[in-house]
Amino acid sequence: MAEAGEPFQDRLGNRNRRLRVTFDNGAEGDLLLRSFASLLYTGEQGRRITDPVAGPLFRPEPQDADRQTGHIAAARTPSTAVHVAEHAPRMLKIRVTPGDVERRIADAVNDPTFLLAPARIVTSFALDRP
Known part of the structure; x- marks a missing residue:
């Protein structure tokens, strides 16, 4: 997530906020937190990267065995x-x-x-x- 807007109460009384999200392909989206969360958990393709070290695919330098x-x-x-x-x-x-x-x-x-x-x-x- 690139940025979170101010929280607000939606028409159903739920707490929500706007999110500016940057996807791995560089595309950006202006999503609602609750919509984003439901899509993240319903699809098998949804992922959250919480660790800035994303594993061997994104190492800054190649290793000897590469x-x-x-x-x-x-x-x-x-x-x-x-x-x-x-x-x-x-x-x-x-x-x-x-x-x-x-x-x-x-x-x-x-x-x-x-x-x-x-x-x-x-x-x-x-x-x-x-």
Whole structure:
């Protein structure tokens, strides 16, 4: 949870409050506490992270036994083509690739997933797995 609003009494007389919630995919929601709690407990997918150490998946540094399985990369285009350039400041191509990121974007001008435009890497992260 990112933020909790002031408590209030809802129309049924229950204590409630607005929550600003940030999900693991980066999406944010403006939820009611009671609605959020009921959804958290009814679905098998509901999780609460109360320990800031979320386990081996989120270790800050790879361990000796880890092996690299690919990369997550974010790229932008420096294209000046009219159909691309007007949207370029708001576009970020995020992709998972099992291989080398530089090699993956090398032929971006011929790749429809990159809008047939050149690409430059903004950032990339190695995916390590034990």
